[in-house]
Amino acid sequence: MSDPLFEEDDASTPLTAEEREGLIPSYITLRRELNEAEQANILEAEQWAFTRKRDVLDERFLTNLHKRMFGRVWRWAGKFRLTERNVGVDPYRIATDLRQLLDDCRYWIEHGTYPADEIGARFHHRLVYIHPFPNGNGRHARLATDLLLVALGQSRFSWGRTNLVNSGETRRAYVAALRAADGRDIWPLLEFVRS
Structure with missing residues (x-):
């Protein structure tokens, strides 16, 4: 039986029955x-995140950011997922892979390995690829990436200049760019983030 509240498209992360029970507002x-x-909830989190200096490359900050983005809607906000997904690393690898990403990103910045936009695109891709949370990973990774860019003295990415949750064509282009990056071709994502 289909549940219209939780219908997914081919690029969405399906929630388990237990995770669906974590919905807080009863009116939804x-x-x-x-x-x-x-x-x-996300707009409140953005205001909180951009009004202070933050260390984006800190695991506690990233989990707190997710909690602030989704904590009024989901009980599991800010907690790493415990189940397999159609995307993402195995749950037991999340903390290790995230730590590796943060260390790599610090190295890229300290050694000028890539220009700032490429650091942002690579950070974003890997964070989405890890898929640390039950849901909201793309939105979380986009906000975290924008915070990282601002910390690097750059402007936020434009992300196709639309709300990726509701825009079919732009969302498909975004997902295609992420999949190209999965295959080690970062250029479609670099083009998309400033489109």
Whole structure:
């Protein structure tokens, strides 16, 4: 039986039954209502994150950012996922792979390995690839990447200049760019992030 609240597309991360029970607002019965509640929570988190200096390359900060982005909507916000997904590393690898990403990113910055936009694109791709949380990984990774860019003295990415949750064509281009990066071709993602 289909559940219209939790219908997924081919690029979405499906939630387990237990994770679905973590929905906090009882009034939400439609996907549109869920999207609106999450977006309001995300806007509060953005305001919190951009009004202070943050160490984006810190695991505690990243988990706290996810909690601030989704904590009014989901009980599991800010907690690493415990189950397999259609994307992402095995759950037991999340903490290790995340630590490796943060160390790599610090190295890239300290040694000028890549220009700032490429550091941002590579950081974003790997964070999405790890897929640390039950859901909201793309939105979390986009905000974390924008915070990293600002910390590097750069402007935020434009991310296709649209809300990727609701835009089919732009979302498909974003997912295609991420999949190209999975195959070690970062250039489509670099083009997309400033499009």
